[in-house]
Amino acid sequence: MSENKLKINIIKTNTGQCFISDCHATSGYDFNYHRNQVDKLLFDGENPISTHALNWFMISKYPNKIQRLVTGKKDNWRYELKDESMQSPKLPLTIPYEEREEYGEDIINALYCCQYDTLPDELEDVDCELTLMCEVSNYKESPPFEYRAAKKHDFSDRVYTVTNENIKHSLIDQIILPPPLLANSPCSLSSKEVYDVTRQFIKDNINTKYATITSDYDFCFEVKKIIPLIAPQTVTYQNYFAKSKKERSKVQFATYKHKETTIFQMTHTQSNYNNYTPIHGFQAGSEYELKEMLDTFLNDLITVINQPLAQCPHCKGTGYKEE
Numbered sequence: 010m011s012e013n014k015l016k017i018n019i020i021k022t023n024t025g026q027c028f029i030s031d032c033h034a035t036s037g038y039d040f041n042y043h044r045n046q047v048d049k050l051l052f053d054g055e056n057p058i059s060t061h062a063l064n065w066f067m068i069s070k071y072p073n074k075i076q077r078l079v080t081g082k083k084d085n086w087r088y089e090l091k092d093e094s095m096q097s098p099k100l101p102l103t104i105p106y107e108e109r110e111e112y113g114e115d116i117i118n119a120l121y122c123c124q125y126d127t128l129p130d131e132l133e134d135v136d137c138e139l140t141l142m143c144e145v146s147n148y149k150e151s152p153p154f155e156y157r158a159a160k161k162h163d164f165s166d167r168v169y170t171v172t173n174e175n176i177k178h179s180l181i182d183q184i185i186l187p188p189p190l191l192a193n194s195p196c197s198l199s200s201k202e203v204y205d206v207t208r209q210f211i212k213d214n215i216n217t218k219y220a221t222i223t224s225d226y227d228f229c230f231e232v233k234k235i236i237p238l239i240a241p242q243t244v245t246y247q248n249y250f251a252k253s254k255k256e257r258s259k260v261q262f263a264t265y266k267h268k269e270t271t272i273f274q275m276t277h278t279q280s281n282y283n284n285y286t287p288i289h290g291f292q293a294g295s296e297y298e299l300k301e302m303l304d305t306f307l308n309d310l311i312t313v314i315n316q317p318l319a320q321c322p323h324c325k326g327t328g329y330k331e332e
Contacts, residue, residue, distance in 0.1 A: 014138045015046055020187055021141060022148035025070050028189040029057060032064035040064065050135060051076045061151070061173040062188030072139070076132040084128050088121035095120065142187060151192035151296040156303070157213065158205035161227035168209060171202050176296055192296040198303070200290040204230070204277035207288065210307050211273075216315040220272060228280040233269040236318050272314055 020028040031047050034040040043064050048057055053074055057066035086106035096102050100120065109117050154173045159166050175198065182194040208230050215222065215232070224231035251257045276285035291306075293299035 014136050016138045016140065017047060018140050018142050019071070020189060021071055021144045023144075023146045024148055024150070026148075026150075027068050027071050028060065028062075028065050028187070029068060030065045049077065051078065051132065060189055061154075062191070065187075065189045067189075075135045075137050077135050078130060079133045080130045082128045082131070083125040085126040087124055088117055089124050091120055091122055145190060145193075147193070148190070149193055149295065149297055152300055154296060154300055156206045157209045158202065159209040159212070159227075160205050166227065169205075171198075171206050173296060175199075175202055176299065195292070195294055196296055196299055197292045198290055198299060200278040200288055203290055203303070204275060204288050206303070207275065207307065207310070211311065211314065214311045214315075219317050220314045221269065223269070224274070228282045229274070229276045229285045231274040231285075232272050232314055234272040234314075234318055236268050236270060238268060273310065 015031055016033070018030050018033070022028075029047050029052075031045060032040060032043040034043065040063070045064060045066075047066055048059065050057070052068045052072040053070065054076075055069060057068050060067050088104040088106065088109055090096060090100060090102050093102060100116075104112060104117070104121060106123075151173070154171075154176065156171045157168055158171045159168055161167075173192070176196045177199070178191050178194055178196050182191060186194060208225070211230075211232060212222065212225070218235070220232050220234050222231070223233050245261065245263075247257060247259065248261060249257055251259075274285050275288040276282040278287045278290075281287055291299055291302050293302055
């Protein structure tokens, strides 16, 4: 085979889809800064789709024909006389490009301009060397993994996105499996990343009519349930921090129409802050299962947080029924 042929590695799956790459390095500069060529080709008339794995692309089936779209191809190069009225046997209207030297450079530059025709776009066959790396019989496509999350950046919070790149796989799987197949292997998401995702998800979806966030930090988070009181409660107090003695001794009144109780609180294993409960990282058999687990957890959690609560009309929230 010719050394000039583009060498493409292929992974074939049981779904018919194939993963392709023309990068033959697995790490280092040549891997991180590889200039892909396959994404500029057409495989049986289709453009390859980029994947979460660096330098790997997906096509719908094993390719029979590989082509390149050629645009802006120029043909019929020539020199045309600028002033047609000057046409004569010694100054033809058109001079073919390959005959320009017969008329001298001075005449060409002074009296003629270079012209060409632009050909229509066309597909050109590309001769490639295809190497089938492996065939996978139990491939399951991993769904897009994209969650808004919050973390501390400098001295303030910043929203960032937890994606497939945040998912961890074992070292042995990273060594043995090609990157596109890692999504089907056991994986995990750290406690800190689950904390960041959960924190932002609650902030984006909480119904402030039924619950309120009372602690919102990079190291601890707390949500309290808002419980309407059967009857408003009036309490008295004194403001001991007032400026004057008269104001400090004055009895103040406040009326409460609801009370609050903790419904959810967490920290993460990196911090283990105070008495807050560390939220665990997630582990699953594939990235698909991991997303399913995380979605179920988040949706169940926000359902509980946003569930309306009311005091029992019999005991008025005391736990005892009045006779």
